[in-house]
Amino acid sequence: MACTAEEEAHLKQTAEQGFRSSTSPIQKLRYACLMRGANGIKGLGRSFRIMDDDGSKTLDFREFRDGLRDYGLRELDDQTIADVFKELDKDGSGKLSYDEFLVAIRGPMNKTREEYVKQAFKKMDATGDGQITIEDIRRLYDASQHPKFMSGEWTEDQCFRHFLNSFDSPGNPDGVVTWDEFLNYYAGVSASIDEDGYFATMMKRAWRL
Template sequence: MAGTARHDREMAMQAKKNLSNCTDPIEKLRLQCLSRGSAGIKGLGRAFRIMDDDGSKNLDFKEFLKGLHDYGLVIGKEEAEALFSQFDKNGNGTIDFDEFLVTLRPPMSNARKDVIMQAFRKLDKTGDGIVTIEDLRGVYNAKHHPKYQNGEWTEDQVFRIFLDNFDSPYDKDGQVTKDEFLNYYSGVSASVDSDVYFILMMRSAWKL
Protein backbone atom coordinates (compact mmCIF):
# COMPACT_ATOMS: atom_id res chain seq x y z
CA MET A 1 0.00 0.00 0.00
CA ALA A 2 1.17 3.48 -0.82
CA GLY A 3 0.85 4.77 2.72
CA THR A 4 3.52 2.40 3.93
CA ALA A 5 4.35 1.99 7.58
CA ARG A 6 7.89 3.16 6.83
CA HIS A 7 6.66 6.46 5.38
CA ASP A 8 4.42 6.89 8.36
CA ARG A 9 7.25 6.35 10.81
CA GLU A 10 9.60 8.69 8.96
CA MET A 11 6.97 11.37 8.77
CA ALA A 12 6.03 11.07 12.44
CA MET A 13 9.69 11.34 13.45
CA GLN A 14 10.27 14.32 11.16
CA ALA A 15 7.16 16.08 12.49
CA LYS A 16 8.23 15.54 16.10
CA LYS A 17 11.67 16.93 15.26
CA ASN A 18 10.26 20.03 13.53
CA LEU A 19 7.88 20.67 16.42
CA SER A 20 10.66 21.69 18.79
CA ASN A 21 11.48 24.89 16.88
CA CYS A 22 8.09 25.73 15.41
CA THR A 23 6.35 28.95 16.46
CA ASP A 24 3.50 29.29 13.95
CA PRO A 25 0.29 28.04 15.66
CA ILE A 26 -1.19 26.44 12.52
CA GLU A 27 2.08 24.73 11.59
CA LYS A 28 2.44 23.54 15.20
CA LEU A 29 -1.01 21.95 15.17
CA ARG A 30 -0.31 20.42 11.75
CA LEU A 31 2.94 18.89 13.03
CA GLN A 32 1.24 17.53 16.14
CA CYS A 33 -1.30 15.81 13.90
CA LEU A 34 1.37 14.50 11.49
CA SER A 35 3.40 13.13 14.37
CA ARG A 36 0.53 10.61 14.71
CA GLY A 37 1.06 9.37 11.18
CA SER A 38 -0.85 9.79 7.93
CA ALA A 39 -4.28 9.56 9.54
CA GLY A 40 -3.53 12.25 12.13
CA ILE A 41 -5.34 15.15 10.49
CA LYS A 42 -8.31 12.97 9.62
CA GLY A 43 -8.44 11.80 13.22
CA LEU A 44 -8.77 15.38 14.41
CA GLY A 45 -11.61 15.85 11.93
CA ARG A 46 -13.40 12.89 13.48
CA ALA A 47 -12.88 14.27 16.99
CA PHE A 48 -14.54 17.51 15.85
CA ARG A 49 -17.37 15.69 14.14
CA ILE A 50 -18.17 13.86 17.37
CA MET A 51 -18.32 17.22 19.18
CA ASP A 52 -20.65 18.72 16.60
CA ASP A 53 -23.88 17.73 18.33
CA ASP A 54 -26.23 19.74 16.14
CA GLY A 55 -24.54 18.69 12.87
CA SER A 56 -23.94 22.33 11.90
CA LYS A 57 -20.31 21.60 10.93
CA ASN A 58 -19.42 24.68 12.97
CA LEU A 59 -17.63 24.79 16.29
CA ASP A 60 -17.54 27.52 18.88
CA PHE A 61 -14.38 28.14 20.87
CA LYS A 62 -15.36 25.86 23.77
CA GLU A 63 -16.08 22.95 21.43
CA PHE A 64 -12.91 23.67 19.47
CA LEU A 65 -10.76 23.59 22.61
CA LYS A 66 -12.46 20.42 23.86
CA GLY A 67 -11.97 18.74 20.47
CA LEU A 68 -8.25 19.52 20.53
CA HIS A 69 -7.88 18.23 24.08
CA ASP A 70 -10.01 15.12 23.49
CA TYR A 71 -7.75 14.28 20.60
CA GLY A 72 -4.80 14.65 22.95
CA LEU A 73 -3.21 17.70 21.33
CA VAL A 74 -1.14 19.82 23.67
CA ILE A 75 -2.14 23.42 23.18
CA GLY A 76 -2.46 26.28 25.65
CA LYS A 77 -5.64 28.36 25.89
CA GLU A 78 -3.97 31.51 24.53
CA GLU A 79 -2.52 29.63 21.58
CA ALA A 80 -5.89 28.02 20.91
CA GLU A 81 -7.53 31.46 20.97
CA ALA A 82 -4.99 32.77 18.45
CA LEU A 83 -5.64 29.75 16.23
CA PHE A 84 -9.39 30.09 16.54
CA SER A 85 -9.37 33.76 15.57
CA GLN A 86 -7.26 32.92 12.48
CA PHE A 87 -10.02 30.56 11.34
CA ASP A 88 -12.97 32.65 12.45
CA LYS A 89 -12.76 34.77 9.33
CA ASN A 90 -16.05 36.63 9.73
CA GLY A 91 -15.63 37.06 13.48
CA ASN A 92 -18.96 35.45 14.36
CA GLY A 93 -17.47 33.24 17.10
CA THR A 94 -17.66 29.93 15.19
CA ILE A 95 -15.43 28.15 12.67
CA ASP A 96 -16.28 25.82 9.83
CA PHE A 97 -14.33 22.68 10.63
CA ASP A 98 -14.11 21.36 7.07
CA GLU A 99 -12.40 24.59 6.14
CA PHE A 100 -10.20 24.24 9.18
CA LEU A 101 -9.06 20.74 8.16
CA VAL A 102 -8.35 21.81 4.59
CA THR A 103 -6.10 24.58 5.94
CA LEU A 104 -4.42 22.09 8.23
CA ARG A 105 -3.52 19.75 5.38
CA PRO A 106 0.12 20.02 4.39
CA PRO A 107 0.25 21.97 1.10
CA MET A 108 0.23 19.70 -1.98
CA SER A 109 0.92 20.44 -5.63
CA ASN A 110 -1.94 20.02 -8.12
CA ALA A 111 -0.02 17.14 -9.70
CA ARG A 112 -0.16 15.26 -6.39
CA LYS A 113 -3.84 16.03 -5.86
CA ASP A 114 -4.62 14.81 -9.39
CA VAL A 115 -2.97 11.44 -8.89
CA ILE A 116 -4.66 11.02 -5.48
CA MET A 117 -8.05 11.69 -7.05
CA GLN A 118 -7.29 9.22 -9.89
CA ALA A 119 -6.71 6.56 -7.24
CA PHE A 120 -9.93 7.54 -5.45
CA ARG A 121 -11.96 7.36 -8.65
CA LYS A 122 -10.52 3.93 -9.38
CA LEU A 123 -11.73 2.72 -5.98
CA ASP A 124 -15.07 4.50 -6.10
CA LYS A 125 -16.72 2.19 -8.61
CA THR A 126 -20.23 3.54 -8.03
CA GLY A 127 -19.00 7.12 -8.46
CA ASP A 128 -20.99 8.38 -5.47
CA GLY A 129 -18.00 9.96 -3.75
CA ILE A 130 -17.78 7.35 -0.98
CA VAL A 131 -15.70 4.17 -1.05
CA THR A 132 -17.31 1.16 0.68
CA ILE A 133 -16.72 -2.59 0.80
CA GLU A 134 -19.05 -2.94 -2.21
CA ASP A 135 -16.83 -0.61 -4.27
CA LEU A 136 -13.76 -2.67 -3.46
CA ARG A 137 -15.11 -5.99 -4.72
CA GLY A 138 -14.02 -5.62 -8.32
CA VAL A 139 -10.98 -3.45 -7.67
CA TYR A 140 -9.04 -4.94 -4.81
CA ASN A 141 -8.26 -8.66 -4.66
CA ALA A 142 -8.59 -9.93 -1.11
CA LYS A 143 -7.66 -13.50 -2.02
CA HIS A 144 -3.92 -12.74 -1.92
CA HIS A 145 -4.09 -11.57 1.67
CA PRO A 146 -2.26 -14.04 3.97
CA LYS A 147 -5.06 -13.93 6.58
CA TYR A 148 -7.64 -14.75 3.91
CA GLN A 149 -5.48 -17.59 2.65
CA ASN A 150 -5.09 -19.16 6.08
CA GLY A 151 -8.82 -18.87 6.75
CA GLU A 152 -8.46 -16.37 9.60
CA TRP A 153 -10.40 -13.59 7.82
CA THR A 154 -13.28 -13.53 5.36
CA GLU A 155 -13.06 -11.50 2.16
CA ASP A 156 -15.20 -8.77 3.75
CA GLN A 157 -12.88 -8.57 6.75
CA VAL A 158 -9.89 -8.03 4.45
CA PHE A 159 -11.80 -5.24 2.66
CA ARG A 160 -12.77 -3.65 5.96
CA ILE A 161 -9.19 -3.64 7.27
CA PHE A 162 -8.07 -2.11 3.97
CA LEU A 163 -10.65 0.70 4.29
CA ASP A 164 -9.64 1.24 7.91
CA ASN A 165 -6.22 2.40 6.64
CA PHE A 166 -7.89 5.55 5.37
CA ASP A 167 -10.39 5.89 8.16
CA SER A 168 -9.56 7.68 11.36
CA PRO A 169 -8.32 5.38 14.14
CA TYR A 170 -11.04 6.78 16.45
CA ASP A 171 -14.23 6.22 14.54
CA LYS A 172 -14.13 3.65 11.79
CA ASP A 173 -17.39 3.52 9.84
CA GLY A 174 -16.25 1.48 6.84
CA GLN A 175 -16.81 4.42 4.51
CA VAL A 176 -14.08 6.57 3.03
CA THR A 177 -14.97 9.99 1.61
CA LYS A 178 -12.98 11.96 -0.93
CA ASP A 179 -11.85 14.32 1.84
CA GLU A 180 -10.72 11.50 4.10
CA PHE A 181 -8.74 9.99 1.25
CA LEU A 182 -7.13 13.38 0.51
CA ASN A 183 -6.41 14.00 4.19
CA TYR A 184 -4.77 10.59 4.47
CA TYR A 185 -2.58 11.09 1.43
CA SER A 186 -1.71 14.66 2.37
CA GLY A 187 -0.16 13.02 5.42
CA VAL A 188 1.77 10.56 3.25
CA SER A 189 2.69 13.37 0.88
CA ALA A 190 4.25 15.34 3.73
CA SER A 191 6.93 12.67 4.04
CA VAL A 192 7.83 12.61 0.33
CA ASP A 193 9.89 15.53 -0.96
CA SER A 194 9.73 14.93 -4.69
CA ASP A 195 6.53 15.26 -6.75
CA VAL A 196 7.95 12.80 -9.27
CA TYR A 197 8.58 10.16 -6.62
CA PHE A 198 5.18 10.67 -4.99
CA ILE A 199 3.36 10.30 -8.32
CA LEU A 200 5.42 7.23 -9.21
CA MET A 201 4.65 5.69 -5.83
CA MET A 202 0.90 6.32 -6.25
CA ARG A 203 0.85 4.98 -9.80
CA SER A 204 2.58 1.75 -8.88
CA ALA A 205 0.55 1.26 -5.67
CA TRP A 206 -2.77 1.77 -7.43
CA LYS A 207 -1.76 0.48 -10.89
CA LEU A 208 -2.90 3.71 -12.50
Protein backbone atom coordinates (compact mmCIF):
# COMPACT_ATOMS: atom_id res chain seq x y z
CA MET A 1 0.00 0.00 0.00
CA ALA A 2 1.02 3.65 0.04
CA CYS A 3 3.39 5.08 2.61
CA THR A 4 2.11 5.65 6.10
CA ALA A 5 2.14 9.23 7.38
CA GLU A 6 5.18 8.38 9.51
CA GLU A 7 7.09 6.94 6.53
CA GLU A 8 6.17 9.95 4.39
CA ALA A 9 7.42 12.36 7.07
CA HIS A 10 10.68 10.43 7.34
CA LEU A 11 11.16 10.55 3.57
CA LYS A 12 10.66 14.33 3.48
CA GLN A 13 13.05 14.87 6.37
CA THR A 14 15.72 12.69 4.76
CA ALA A 15 15.29 14.55 1.46
CA GLU A 16 15.63 17.96 3.12
CA GLN A 17 18.88 16.89 4.77
CA GLY A 18 20.16 15.47 1.49
CA PHE A 19 19.27 18.61 -0.42
CA ARG A 20 21.22 20.82 1.99
CA SER A 21 24.34 18.65 1.95
CA SER A 22 24.49 17.51 -1.68
CA THR A 23 26.80 19.14 -4.20
CA SER A 24 25.55 17.13 -7.21
CA PRO A 25 22.99 18.99 -9.37
CA ILE A 26 21.12 15.77 -10.20
CA GLN A 27 20.99 14.71 -6.56
CA LYS A 28 19.74 18.16 -5.59
CA LEU A 29 16.92 17.81 -8.12
CA ARG A 30 16.12 14.31 -6.84
CA TYR A 31 15.97 15.52 -3.25
CA ALA A 32 13.85 18.54 -4.22
CA CYS A 33 11.30 16.13 -5.70
CA LEU A 34 11.38 13.83 -2.69
CA MET A 35 10.81 16.77 -0.35
CA ARG A 36 7.29 16.62 -1.79
CA GLY A 37 6.91 13.03 -0.63
CA ALA A 38 6.90 9.63 -2.30
CA ASN A 39 4.80 11.01 -5.18
CA GLY A 40 7.35 13.71 -5.94
CA ILE A 41 9.29 11.99 -8.72
CA LYS A 42 6.19 10.57 -10.38
CA GLY A 43 4.50 13.95 -10.23
CA LEU A 44 7.43 15.55 -12.02
CA GLY A 45 7.06 12.98 -14.78
CA ARG A 46 3.43 14.01 -15.20
CA SER A 47 4.44 17.66 -15.34
CA PHE A 48 6.88 16.98 -18.17
CA ARG A 49 4.37 14.93 -20.14
CA ILE A 50 2.02 17.91 -20.04
CA MET A 51 4.82 20.18 -21.27
CA ASP A 52 5.57 17.87 -24.22
CA ASP A 53 3.13 19.56 -26.58
CA ASP A 54 4.37 17.89 -29.77
CA GLY A 55 4.48 14.40 -28.28
CA SER A 56 8.17 14.00 -29.11
CA LYS A 57 9.01 12.57 -25.66
CA THR A 58 11.92 14.98 -25.52
CA LEU A 59 12.45 18.30 -23.79
CA ASP A 60 14.56 21.26 -24.85
CA PHE A 61 16.07 23.49 -22.17
CA ARG A 62 13.13 25.90 -22.11
CA GLU A 63 10.62 23.08 -21.64
CA PHE A 64 12.86 21.51 -19.01
CA ARG A 65 13.25 24.75 -17.04
CA ASP A 66 9.58 25.68 -17.33
CA GLY A 67 8.53 22.14 -16.33
CA LEU A 68 10.54 22.38 -13.13
CA ARG A 69 9.14 25.83 -12.40
CA ASP A 70 5.55 24.76 -13.11
CA TYR A 71 5.99 21.83 -10.77
CA GLY A 72 7.02 24.26 -8.04
CA LEU A 73 10.67 23.31 -7.53
CA ARG A 74 11.63 26.79 -6.36
CA GLU A 75 14.57 25.43 -4.36
CA LEU A 76 16.57 25.06 -7.58
CA ASP A 77 18.30 28.14 -8.93
CA ASP A 78 18.85 28.74 -12.64
CA GLN A 79 22.46 27.60 -12.53
CA THR A 80 21.56 24.25 -10.93
CA ILE A 81 18.87 23.68 -13.55
CA ALA A 82 21.33 24.47 -16.34
CA ASP A 83 23.91 22.13 -14.78
CA VAL A 84 21.39 19.27 -14.57
CA PHE A 85 20.40 19.74 -18.21
CA LYS A 86 24.03 19.85 -19.36
CA GLU A 87 24.93 16.72 -17.36
CA LEU A 88 22.04 14.73 -18.83
CA ASP A 89 22.39 16.03 -22.40
CA LYS A 90 25.36 13.74 -23.02
CA ASP A 91 25.30 14.00 -26.80
CA GLY A 92 24.98 17.80 -26.77
CA SER A 93 21.82 17.70 -28.89
CA GLY A 94 19.97 20.25 -26.77
CA LYS A 95 17.22 17.68 -26.15
CA LEU A 96 16.51 15.31 -23.27
CA SER A 97 14.47 12.13 -23.36
CA TYR A 98 12.23 12.57 -20.35
CA ASP A 99 12.01 8.81 -19.84
CA GLU A 100 15.80 8.67 -19.49
CA PHE A 101 15.64 11.76 -17.33
CA LEU A 102 13.21 10.13 -14.91
CA VAL A 103 15.39 7.04 -14.66
CA ALA A 104 18.32 9.28 -13.72
CA ILE A 105 16.29 11.25 -11.19
CA ARG A 106 14.69 8.36 -9.36
CA GLY A 107 18.16 6.99 -8.72
CA PRO A 108 19.32 3.42 -8.36
CA MET A 109 17.06 0.76 -6.89
CA ASN A 110 18.79 -2.57 -6.54
CA LYS A 111 17.36 -5.74 -8.06
CA THR A 112 16.21 -7.10 -4.71
CA ARG A 113 14.03 -4.09 -4.00
CA GLU A 114 12.75 -3.81 -7.57
CA GLU A 115 11.66 -7.45 -7.46
CA TYR A 116 9.40 -6.74 -4.47
CA VAL A 117 7.92 -3.77 -6.31
CA LYS A 118 7.30 -5.97 -9.37
CA GLN A 119 5.57 -8.59 -7.22
CA ALA A 120 3.28 -5.96 -5.72
CA PHE A 121 2.42 -4.48 -9.12
CA LYS A 122 1.74 -7.91 -10.62
CA LYS A 123 -0.56 -8.73 -7.72
CA MET A 124 -2.51 -5.50 -8.21
CA ASP A 125 -2.69 -5.76 -12.02
CA ALA A 126 -5.43 -8.38 -11.97
CA THR A 127 -6.19 -8.06 -15.70
CA GLY A 128 -2.51 -8.26 -16.70
CA ASP A 129 -2.73 -5.26 -19.02
CA GLY A 130 0.19 -3.36 -17.51
CA GLN A 131 -1.80 -0.82 -15.52
CA ILE A 132 -3.79 -0.73 -12.30
CA THR A 133 -7.35 0.57 -12.58
CA ILE A 134 -10.54 0.52 -10.57
CA GLU A 135 -11.50 -2.70 -12.32
CA ASP A 136 -8.33 -4.37 -11.03
CA ILE A 137 -9.03 -3.18 -7.49
CA ARG A 138 -12.63 -4.34 -7.74
CA ARG A 139 -11.49 -7.89 -8.49
CA LEU A 140 -9.16 -8.01 -5.52
CA TYR A 141 -10.77 -6.07 -2.70
CA ASP A 142 -14.13 -5.84 -1.00
CA ALA A 143 -14.98 -2.21 -0.27
CA SER A 144 -18.04 -3.07 1.79
CA GLN A 145 -16.03 -2.89 5.02
CA HIS A 146 -14.50 0.50 4.29
CA PRO A 147 -15.70 2.94 7.00
CA LYS A 148 -16.82 5.59 4.51
CA PHE A 149 -18.71 3.01 2.44
CA MET A 150 -20.41 1.68 5.57
CA SER A 151 -21.40 5.21 6.60
CA GLY A 152 -22.83 5.94 3.13
CA GLU A 153 -20.39 8.79 2.57
CA TRP A 154 -18.62 7.06 -0.36
CA THR A 155 -19.69 4.67 -3.07
CA GLU A 156 -17.68 1.51 -3.74
CA ASP A 157 -15.96 3.16 -6.72
CA GLN A 158 -15.03 6.18 -4.59
CA CYS A 159 -13.32 3.84 -2.12
CA PHE A 160 -11.34 2.25 -4.95
CA ARG A 161 -10.46 5.62 -6.47
CA HIS A 162 -9.20 6.85 -3.11
CA PHE A 163 -6.86 3.84 -3.01
CA LEU A 164 -5.50 4.57 -6.50
CA ASN A 165 -5.06 8.26 -5.70
CA SER A 166 -2.43 7.27 -3.15
CA PHE A 167 -0.15 6.44 -6.08
CA ASP A 168 -1.36 9.10 -8.47
CA SER A 169 0.14 12.55 -8.92
CA PRO A 170 -1.21 15.27 -6.63
CA GLY A 171 -3.45 17.67 -8.52
CA ASN A 172 -3.72 15.44 -11.59
CA PRO A 173 -5.14 12.03 -10.67
CA ASP A 174 -6.41 9.99 -13.62
CA GLY A 175 -7.36 6.75 -11.90
CA VAL A 176 -4.76 4.72 -13.80
CA VAL A 177 -1.39 3.65 -12.36
CA THR A 178 1.21 2.39 -14.84
CA TRP A 179 4.29 0.32 -14.02
CA ASP A 180 6.56 3.35 -14.42
CA GLU A 181 4.38 5.40 -12.09
CA PHE A 182 4.30 2.58 -9.54
CA LEU A 183 8.08 2.17 -9.75
CA ASN A 184 8.67 5.91 -9.49
CA TYR A 185 6.47 6.01 -6.39
CA TYR A 186 8.47 3.29 -4.69
CA ALA A 187 11.76 4.81 -5.85
CA GLY A 188 10.81 7.70 -3.62
CA VAL A 189 10.05 5.37 -0.73
CA SER A 190 13.27 3.42 -1.33
CA ALA A 191 15.36 6.59 -1.22
CA SER A 192 14.50 7.05 2.46
CA ILE A 193 15.25 3.45 3.53
CA ASP A 194 18.84 2.37 4.07
CA GLU A 195 18.36 -1.33 4.79
CA ASP A 196 17.16 -3.80 2.14
CA GLY A 197 15.70 -5.96 4.90
CA TYR A 198 13.47 -3.16 6.17
CA PHE A 199 12.29 -2.37 2.64
CA ALA A 200 11.47 -6.05 2.07
CA THR A 201 9.56 -6.27 5.37
CA MET A 202 7.59 -3.14 4.53
CA MET A 203 6.60 -4.45 1.09
CA LYS A 204 5.66 -7.90 2.41
CA ARG A 205 3.52 -6.38 5.15
CA ALA A 206 1.87 -3.81 2.90
CA TRP A 207 1.05 -6.15 0.01
CA ARG A 208 0.90 -9.54 1.78
CA LEU A 209 3.58 -10.91 -0.51
